[in-house]
Amino acid sequence: MARPSCWSKEADMTSEEEPPAMVDVVVVGAGPTGLALAIGLRQYGLEVAVLEKADSGKRQARAGVVWQRALEVLDDLGCAERFLANGVALRTSELVVAGRSLGEVAMAAPGTRFPHPLCIEQDAMERLLGERLLEVGGKVEWSSEAVAVRVGAGAAEVDVRGPDGRQRTLRCAWVVGCEGAHSTVRKALGLPFEGGPRENLQVVQFNAIADWSYPARPGHTYMFLSHGISAGAAPRPGGGYRFYGFTADPDQRELTPPSLDEMSAFLARAAHDPSVKLSATDPLWTNRARFQDRFTRTLRSGRGLLAGDSAHVWAPVAAHGLNTALRGAHNLAWKLASVQLGWSEPELLDTYSSEQRLTALRVMRKTARDRMELPGTALTLLSMRLLGPRLLRSRRATDRIRSRLSDLDMHHRESALSVGERAGDRIPDLPVWTEGHWRPLHELLDYRHWTLLRVSGSALGDPHLARLLARYPLPIEVRAVEPAPGEERLLPPGALLLLRPDRHIALTARHPEEVAAYLGRWFRRT
Structure with missing residues (x-):
């Protein structure tokens, strides 16, 4: 097999005359994180090898809730509808303190096509993700254990022990550890797993x-x-x-x-x-x-990356561990594809590391302070009995609960990729007027490309815009939209909003020069 352009002399780590098979990405671990990542990469056309040392998917129920933002992730991966068909929509939650019902919260969140969280267990999740992976041309290599990983300047090697006990070597441009807290990839990269046990829980x-x-x-x-x-x-x-x-x-x-x-x-x-x-x-x-609270300081070391429990673990308060991992795989897949396809420099992958680590830290900190699920203290119970009924009748308080649980408020505002007002925020699924009729905004988006929204009143004409975007191989769809009445704050008239493939705002601008400067910062020119 001819070596791709990513190959460098420094990556020649064996002396065999004929090099082992070469793929774009080796994903180690076929849990929900590894499967979601592989699906995202295959949607961009990358060759992916998914290794799993077990002989099949999970046969145990394990994780049980998919929150609204993660359902949007699954929608981008092409399998949300089959999840909905195999799960139970959670509509209300009732809080009972010391045997007394304090009220209930409606779980439906606005601004998304998936208003309700979903109860579906991990064995079903893995089966459905596995079906989708086959549809996009991928597969899992079962009973295939990654026993050693070596990362070079231009590529990586993974030694694999197969079901017959024989060992072979896979060469790849990138290797991603998705195999859990005892990650072989993380250890090979020399990244410490900092933290310790969650005491007394x-x-x-x-x-x-x-x-x-x-x-x-x-x-x-x-x-x-x-x-x-x-x-x-x-x-x-x-x-x-x-x-x-x-x-x-x-x-x-x-x-x-x-x-x-x-x-x-x-x-x-x-x-x-x-x-x-x-x-x-x-x-x-x-x-x-029992559980550990542990993190790596970075999720990337050269051509090795980490996702899910290989990079961060914490106690499963509020059931956000798997959801955070799915969103991380969603973040990583489009960036890794962009680098491997030559659209951007490897520096883009550092934004995955910084964004996902900060996201995971936020989730862990929120769960550490969660008074709704952690064992109650005398003070907690007293305050709940006194204030709980009033809070559960408050629209502001229940909106905050829904926002926190749904993950729809999670953002990347601190990211180097976020420039301008509200940059880094997830764009809600607003009604917009486009091409002569009203449509939900998310229908205009696609995980396989960026989207540039020209909001009503934008001075940038189509010919000029086409010449600007033609400088880059990056796929960008341009959409002219008008917001519904009352939504002008989210879609300001005259604005240019550049949306990432994962539905987060990358850039809010007014002039074409700002768009050109942003693209020139992160992407190669044709």
Whole structure:
């Protein structure tokens, strides 16, 4: 196979006459993060090898909620609809403190085609992502373990032990570790995993059908807070509930999954309902775990990158770990494709590292302060009883809860890629007038290209715009739009908004010279 232009003499790390197979990207790990990344890369036409040491996808339920922003990610990857068809839309959440219901919050968030979070378990997620990967021409190499990784100046090598025990070497332009907290790729890159255990916190999970005093309603979840304990119940696609809970863990006993009797007693205590009787679902899912809070200082070292749990882990408060990892894969895929296809310099990948690390740190800090799910203290319970009913009746407070949970407010304002007013923010799915009719703005976007919005009143004419954009191989679609009445703050008349493939605003400008300067900063000219 002819060596691509990325190959350099320094990358010749073996002495064989015929080099091993060469691909654009090796993705190590076929969990949701690795599969999502591979799908995104394949949508740009890159050759991707996905390695997984297990012999198949997950057979256990594991993670269970996909929030609204992650559903938009899945939409860009072409598989949101099949997720919706296999999950349960979560519509309301009720807060119960010390046995007393304080009210409920509607979960629907505005400004997106996916207003409700989705309950769907990880084994189903991986199956659906795997189906999509096959559709875009990719596949997973099962029972294939990355046993060594070497990164050179112009390429990388991955030694792979296959299902027959034999070892081969894959050469690639880039290698991405998506294989979890014990990442072989991270260790090969020499990146320390800083942090430590989350002290005195244990989580238990159990899928079950409940006979209890709390009524079942479609898409209705419960959150229970009591002294020293918390629990949640979310309806499952297969019937029954995913029950989960947090409690103190002072003695660090051996981690054995909770029994049906233990989980029934746990829930009875948290919900103040002694009548609780649980019966396990088939198949059974039960789990007990402790957690670490750990981060790498950077998610990139040369031609090696990290994503998901290989780069950051924390306790699963509010179920944002997998969602953050999916958004990271979404961030990385278009940037890695842009570099590999020759549209931009490798420096662009440093913005993935800085953006995703800051995003993950924000999520971890929010979950560390989460008073809705962490075990309740006496002060927390008192303040909840006094203020909770009022807060749950407040539009401002419930909007803030929805925004925090949905991840729709997550931004990249501090990024070097963000220039101008509101740059770095995710653009909401607003109604816009374009080509003679009203359309949702997100229908005009595509993950495989950038979009330049010419908002009504823009002085930039089409011929001049075409000449400007023709200087760059980067795919950019130009759309002339007018905002709906009342939305002028988000789409200012006369503005030029350059949108990244991942729906974040890159640049807000008024003049073509500003667009030219931005593109010249990050992208190669034709």
